[in-house]
Amino acid sequence: MSKNYSRRDFIKSSAMSTAAASVLMTAGRVHANENNTLKVGLIGCGGRGRGALANTLEADPNTELVAVGDAFRENAEAAVEGLAEQFANRVKVTPDRIFDGIECYKQVVPLCDVVLLCETPGFRPRSLRFAVESGKHVFCEKPVAADAAGIRSVMESAEIARKNGTSLVSGLCRRYHPDTVEMVNRVKDGEIGNVVSGRLLYLTSQPWKRARREGDTEMKYQVRNWYNYAWLSGDFNVEQHVHTLDKALWVMNNVVPDAVFGLGGRMQRIQQPANGDIYDSMATCFEYNSGIAFYSYCRQQNNCWSKVEAIISGSEGTAELMAGVIRDYNGNVVYQQEKGPYDMYLIEHQKMYEAIRGGNVINNGDYMAKATMMGIAARMTCYTGARLSWADALASEESMAPTGYTWDDSPWSLPDDKGRYLISVPGEGRVYHQIIRD
Numbered sequence: 515m516s517k518n519y520s521r522r523d524f525i526k527s528s529a530m531s532t533a534a535a536s537v538l539m540t541a542g543r544v545h546a547n548e549n550n551t552l553k554v555g556l557i558g559c560g561g562r563g564r565g566a567l568a569n570t571l572e573a574d575p576n577t578e579l580v581a582v583g584d585a586f587r588e589n590a591e592a593a594v595e596g597l598a599e600q601f602a603n604r605v606k607v608t609p610d611r612i613f614d615g616i617e618c619y620k621q622v623v624p625l626c627d628v629v630l631l632c633e634t635p636g637f638r639p640r641s642l643r644f645a646v647e648s649g650k651h652v653f654c655e656k657p658v659a660a661d662a663a664g665i666r667s668v669m670e671s672a673e674i675a676r677k678n679g680t681s682l683v684s685g686l687c688r689r690y691h692p693d694t695v696e697m698v699n700r701v702k703d704g705e706i707g708n709v710v711s712g713r714l715l716y717l718t719s720q721p722w723k724r725a726r727r728e729g730d731t732e733m734k735y736q737v738r739n740w741y742n743y744a745w746l747s748g749d750f751n752v753e754q755h756v757h758t759l760d761k762a763l764w765v766m767n768n769v770v771p772d773a774v775f776g777l778g779g780r781m782q783r784i785q786q787p788a789n790g791d792i793y794d795s796m797a798t799c800f801e802y803n804s805g806i807a808f809y810s811y812c813r814q815q816n817n818c819w820s821k822v823e824a825i826i827s828g829s830e831g832t833a834e835l836m837a838g839v840i841r842d843y844n845g846n847v848v849y850q851q852e853k854g855p856y857d858m859y860l861i862e863h864q865k866m867y868e869a870i871r872g873g874n875v876i877n878n879g880d881y882m883a884k885a886t887m888m889g890i891a892a893r894m895t896c897y898t899g900a901r902l903s904w905a906d907a908l909a910s911e912e913s914m915a916p917t918g919y920t921w922d923d924s925p926w927s928l929p930d931d932k933g934r935y936l937i938s939v940p941g942e943g944r945v946y947h948q949i950i951r952d
């Protein structure tokens with residue numbers, strides 16, 4: 515993608531490719547040329563899900579929303595209502611096509627050609643598998659799993675999509691941002707010499723917590739408050755930091771590190787029920803046998819320095835991928851990017867429909883699985899204190915699965931009679947080690 519990529523260019527290239535396409539279709543693939551209306555379904559109707567849906571409807575005028583599903587019916591209904599005015603004649607969801615529950619994907623997917631997976635990450639391997647096995651095109655938000663078993667499943671699903679010839683587009687949106695693409699290409703083109711190391715930062719304040727509601731089972735409460743449970747979000751270094759970890763993977767041409775070690779804990783997230791079981795700070799080193807290393811720091815603590823950046827160090831200089839700056843080792847700025855007016859969230863959907871209609875399948879399965887696994891491996895080393903090879907981390911049989919997928923099943927993490935959750939303590943396992951303040 516060039517720096518000059520614009521919406522006008524996109525529409526032009528899209529029109530050319532769709533006009534040329536008399537769309538080859540095989541079993542399991544959705545028929546699509548520029549005149550076909552593609553039926554879209556949304557699973558996970560929260561903030562990002564509603565955003566992704568608006569992106570989809572804006573990206574391709576021949577799409578319509580036919581079904582939605584969310585763990586909680588009110589969220590699904592709100593998504594439909596929220597978009598009905600803007601896209602009135604293309605939001606065609608009757609009440610019987612609004613589904614709820616943890617496994618609502620089973621009802622949504624069969625009704626659609628394109629599925630947007632925007633639910634809680636821990637559930638995504640199951641909905642993704644069902645969608646690709648059903649031959650659907652998928653937009654799949656990041657991260658794609660919460661544990662290694664989930665990653666292995668996602669890798670298999672990516673292969674199924676590849677064989678089906680269906681698109682699998684990742685919500686790792688920076689891969690679709692022309693400014694970031696350009697900076698990564700400059701690094702790959704050798705503008706900082708050979709890549710030697712990197713500093714990967716996601717230093718922010720604490721995000722949301724959601725309160726327990728009257729009548730919530732433990733499962734229902736945790737799904738409501740999902741960010742704060744490792745089995746659902748992967749922990750914050752997976753849920754949030756995956757964007758920055760992916761930039762290291764990207765400059766390394768999607769070659770994964772050989773080993774990982776790290777340290778972390780929670781200091782502001784003290785033991786209170788809404789804080790769940792996740793950490794609030796992690797520092798991890800991703801090591802390559804070649805000697806290349808990436809140093810990763812992520813933190814969600816209030817009143818601290820905040821910064822989100824990937825600084826890649828090469829033999830001749832450094833590149834700040836987000837700021838768009840390249841420096842030599844005398845401190846001189848040798849390149850300063852002019853930022854474009856791009857909407858990466860829209861572009862990823864434009865690209866998806868361009869591919870579907872042009873018969874050029876996109877499959878982002880490889881990097882979305884590897885980037886998520888970097889976060890999971892980092893969490894594993896920080897939780898346990900062990901240094902892990904990539905192969906061992908990926909082969910891990912540690913299961914974070916619940917006992918089942920109904921509101922009455924038990925989540926991976928259960929509170930004791932004082933409402934305390936087990937917290938991972940390096941070298942000690944999962945223990946109730948913190949006192950409850952107040």
Ligand SMILES: NC(=O)c1ccc[n+]([C@@H]2O[C@H](COP(=O)([O-])OP(=O)(O)OC[C@H]3O[C@@H](n4cnc5c(N)ncnc54)[C@H](O)[C@@H]3O)[C@@H](O)[C@H]2O)c1
Pocket residue numbers: 557558559560561562563583584585586589615616617618619632633634635637655656657685686687737738753
């Ligand atoms: N690419 C990005 O920049 C970006 C930005 C924000 C969020 N995200 C990702 O999008 C996803 C959703 O995040 P969000 O901010 O919208 O959170 P959110 O809490 O606003 O929405 C998540 C929704 O999923 C629902 N849900 C939970 N389990 C479900 C299940 N089994 N089936 C169906 N629905 C279920 C929840 O009830 C909720 O409505 C996360 O994976 C997050 O990491 C990506």
